[in-house]
Amino acid sequence: xxxxxxxxxxxxxxxxxxxxxxxxxxxxxxxxxxxxxxxxxxxxxxxxxxxxxxxxxxxxxxxxxxxxxxxxxxxxxxxxxxxxxxxxxxxxxxxxxxxxxxxxxxxxxxxxxxxxxxxxxxxxxxxxxxxxxxxxxxxxxxxxxxxxxxxxxxxxxxxxxxxxxxxxxxxxxxxxxxxxxxxxxxxxxxxxxxxxx
Numbered sequence: 001x002x003x004x005x006x007x008x009x010x011x012x013x014x015x016x017x018x019x020x021x022x023x024x025x026x027x028x029x030x031x032x033x034x035x036x037x038x039x040x041x042x043x044x045x046x047x048x049x050x051x052x053x054x055x056x057x058x059x060x061x062x063x064x065x066x067x068x069x070x071x072x073x074x075x076x077x078x079x080x081x082x083x084x085x086x087x088x089x090x091x092x093x094x095x096x097x098x099x100x101x102x103x104x105x106x107x108x109x110x111x112x113x114x115x116x117x118x119x120x121x122x123x124x125x126x127x128x129x130x131x132x133x134x135x136x137x138x139x140x141x142x143x144x145x146x147x148x149x150x151x152x153x154x155x156x157x158x159x160x161x162x163x164x165x166x167x168x169x170x171x172x173x174x175x176x177x178x179x180x181x182x183x184x185x186x187x188x189x190x191x192x193x194x195x196x197x
Contacts, residue, residue, distance in 0.1 A: 001037045001065050005121075006113040009096040010036040014047065018092040034062045076119045095121070102128060136164060 008019045014032050015022075023029050035050045045053070095118075102124050103109045116124075137158070144158040155161050163171075 001062055003037055003069055004114050005099055005116055007036040012094055012096045018094045
């Protein structure tokens with residue numbers, strides 16, 4: 001039994017919910033996970049047949065195997081508390097929607113479905129995001145060069161012509177950091193005046 005991206009996608013299709021919302025205390029979620037992980041081995045068996053044939057001994061062995069895989073994989077996951085909080089506020093993310101986008105943009109389908117680990121997905125998504133950004137910035141630069149003779153003197157850079165969403169967010173973060181730094185300097189100045197009295 002191996003937890004592959006293919007098995008995770010089948011689990012999401014079977015349960016109609018994202019893999020991240022899997023309830024490890026729910027027997028149906030666990031049984032359907034083990035079913036999708038072993039489906040290639042047990043071809044031609046439905047989920048209900050799989051549950052009927054599931055013995056306590058085989059279930060214990062699957063749980064032990066799954067815990068071992070999870071323990072090994074958890075070493076490679078770098079998730080900050082900030083990202084966990086952000087993910088709680090966002091819409092659910094389905095692996096079945098992410099992986100095809102990566103495959104359609106050049107990632108080998110066999111690698112993506114059968115060899116790639118769950119913790120590898122953010123690495124490939126980041127690379128895909130950077131590729132898209134570079135392409136958009138290049139297109140904007142060429143558009144800027146073509147229309148620059150017709151622009152007002154206020155527009156001096158491609159960013160002035162059309163800022164992208166991530167650039168606006170970066171500018172907001174930078175302004176917020178500068179404001180916080182200024183406030184801490186001001187507080188330090190005010191506190192130093194109190195100490196001298």
